[in-house]
Amino acid sequence: MSEIRYENFFPIEGGTFVNAGDVSSRIKSILKNLGIGSEVVRRAAIIAYESEINIVSYALRGNIRLSVTPDAVCIEAKDEGPGIPDIELAMQEGFSTATPMVREMGFGAGMGLSNIKKFSDSLEITSEVGQGTHVKTRINMAEAG
Amino acid sequence: MTLAEIRDILDAEVLVGSDELGKEVKTAFSADLMSDVLAFAKPGSLLLTGLTNPQVVRTSDILDIAAIILVRGKVPPAETVRLAQELKIPILRTRYILFETSGRLHEKGIVGCIEKVGGDRVDVGNKI
Ligand SMILES: Nc1ncnc2c1ncn2[C@@H]1O[C@H](COP(=O)(O)OP(=O)(O)OP(=O)(O)O)[C@@H](O)[C@H]1O
Numbered sequence: 321m322s323e324i325r326y327e328n329f330f331p332i333e334g335g336t337f338v339n340a341g342d343v344s345s346r347i348k349s350i351l352k353n354l355g356i357g358s359e360v361v362r363r364a365a366i367i368a369y370e371s372e373i374n375i376v377s378y379a380l381r382g383n384i385r386l387s388v389t390p391d392a393v394c395i396e397a398k399d400e401g402p403g404i405p406d407i408e409l410a411m412q413e414g415f416s417t418a419t420p421m422v423r424e425m426g427f428g429a430g431m432g433l434s435n436i437k438k439f440s441d442s443l444e445i446t447s448e449v450g451q452g453t454h455v456k457t458r459i460n461m462a463e464a465g
Numbered sequence: 466m467t468l469a470e471i472r473d474i475l476d477a478e479v480l481v482g483s484d485e486l487g488k489e490v491k492t493a494f495s496a497d498l499m500s501d502v503l504a505f506a507k508p509g510s511l512l513l514t515g516l517t518n519p520q521v522v523r524t525s526d527i528l529d530i531a532a533i534i535l536v537r538g539k540v541p542p543a544e545t546v547r548l549a550q551e552l553k554i555p556i557l558r559t560r561y562i563l564f565e566t567s568g569r570l571h572e573k574g575i576v577g578c579i580e581k582v583g584g585d586r587v588d589v590g591n592k593i
């Protein structure tokens with residue numbers, strides 16, 4: 321168990337793009353200010369943003385938990401919403417149930433979850449239909465630079 | 466190449482960032498789908514797009530995009546311009562279509578931030 325250097329929860333409203341991405345921009349600048357390496361900051365920002373857009377797009381409400389230890393940055397997105405009936409299918413590139421509103425904003429290509437996987441060192445998704453979804457990721461701190 | 470040179474090549478109007486025209490860029494990515502931008506764009510690149518909603522600016526902020534080039538003469542909504550001012554991301558607007566915009570920049574030496582999927586370009590030394 322390594323000590324927590326930073327921890328915070330950021331609430332996200334579902335169903336509207338009005339503030340979509342705001343939390344992820346904040347997470348990015350918090351990590352920058354903590355002096356985390358730019359590659360880790362970038363990966364964390366992308367993961368947070370994909371998670372935030374998914375909450376906005378599919379859930380009623382949710383939050384992102386950001387935690388930083390000396391070894392890792394963890395981003396956890398938890399929401400109340402419809403859940404994902406088939407996680408393996410949802411993980412496939414190109415699978416999407418995005419509505420026209422989501423597509424109009426430039427999303428809904430079915431790349432988000434695989435992008436989260438690509439930019440994280442570990443990914444765990446649990447979901448209960450009719451309840452919500454929990455996406456847990458970890459990025460290991462780069463050795464140097 | 467500087468943003469000022471890019472403005473001239475594209476006969477573009479600077480909507481945001483007229484004080485940042487000295488910024489240097491070497492690479493670009495073109496897409497109308499933010500999902501693809503998130504998956505493939507690299508920091509310090511230009512984003513060429515026909516999409517004008519505020520998510521274009523958000524996505525650019527997350528990815529450290531150097532500047533947004535709106536193609537096909539698209540006029541962005543006021544919220545998009547406001548967010549770009551707040552996040553200090555330059556926006557240029559050109560009447561050229563995406564194909565012409567990409568071609569004209571490529572001809573003058575701007576290259577794709579990746580050449581093809583699965584094949585990263587060797588580092589061209591982009592600064593964030
Ligand atoms: N938090 C969530 N709650 C309910 N369903 C979700 C959630 N996140 C993802 N999904 C489901 O998984 C599918 C795939 O998600 P993913 O993020 O990979 O792609 P997308 O959101 O459809 O498009 P993109 O992320 O490329 O814009 C979604 O279309 C949706 O059906």
Ligand SMILES: [Mg+2]
Pocket residue numbers: 370373374427428431432433
């Ligand atoms: Mg998504």
